[in-house]
Amino acid sequence: MANETQGMKPMTDPLLYTQSGHVVTLTLNRPEERNALSDDAMFDAIEDACRRINRDNTVRAVVLTGAGKSFCAGGNVKHMRDREGLFGGNPAEIRESYRRGIQRVPLAIYELDVPTIAAVNGAAIGAGCDLACMCDIRIAADSAVFAESFVKLGIIPGDGGAWLLPRAIGMSRAAEMAFTGDMIDARTALEYGLVSRVVAPDELLQDATALANRIAANPPEALRLTKRLLREGQHMRLSTLLEMSAGYQALAHHTDNHHEAITAFFEKRPGNFKP
Secondary structure, three states, X not given: OOOOXXXXXXXXXXXXXXXXXXXXXXXXXXXXXXXXXXXXXXXXXHHHHHHHHHHOOOOOEEEEEEOOOOOEXXXXXXXXXXXXXXXXXXXXXXXXXXXXXXXXXXXXXXXXOOOEEEEEOOEEEOHHHHHHHOOOEEEEEOOOEEEOOHHHHOOOOOOOHHHHHHHHHXXXXXXXXXXXXXXXXXXXXXXXXXXXXXXXXXXXXXXXXXXXXXXXXXXXXXXXXXXXXXXXXXXXXXXXXXXXXXXXXXXXXXXXXXXXXXXXXXXXXXXXXOO
C-alpha cells in the first residue's frame, strides 16, 4: 500500500487532489478569494474530483479543507455586485446558471460513495457552510466560524442549504441561522451538532486525517454500502430501508473482505482488506 502523495496538481488549480494510502485530501485552492464558490473552474474541479474518487476503488475516505485562512466564503460578493458570472443575466439565465453551476457541487459531493470529512479551517459562510454540510462528518478548528448568511445579502440558499442544514442541526436551529444570517463560532457549532469536534488550528488536518485513516481501515465494500444506507435512510420509510438493508447485507456477506474481517477478528489482528 503506497503512503506517498499521489496526483498533486499545480498550485494554480482551484482544487488540489492528493492521495495518501486510502485517503484523498481535497483542498479548495483560491485563498486570495477565500475559496469562494462562484465560477465554473471550481465547480468543474469539484465535480471531476468526485467522479475520479467514485471510479477509484483504492479510495476509502475523503478529507475536504481550504487553503489559507478560510474554509470557503461562499459566493463571490464582488461578482454579485457587478452582476457577472454566476450572477449575471436575467432571472431565467441566473436560474440556469445555478442549475448548471453551483448546484452541481452538492450533487457531486453528496453522492460520493465513500465517507467524507470536512476539516473546517476557517470561515464557512453561506455556500461554504452548506459545503461543510454536504460532508458526512465535520471537524472545526477553534478559529472557525459558520453562517447561513444568504438573507443578509437579500438572497436565499441556492445550493441546497435549506435541505442540508436542517438535517445537520434540526429545523429550529437551522431556521434561526437562516432567518438571522448570524455568525456562530466553533463552540456554538459544536453545541448545535453542526460539527462533531473542535480542535486547535494546527491539529485540524492531522486530526481529520487520523479519523479518515481509522475509517479507511475498514472493509471498503462495507463502508460504501453503509454510507449509501445512511443517505437513503434520510428520505425513505423504515420498511423500505430494511428491504434495502437485507439486499446490501446479502452482498456484504459474500465479499472476500467480509471473510478476511471474520478471520482477522478471531486471529486478533488488523484486517488486510483489498479494493
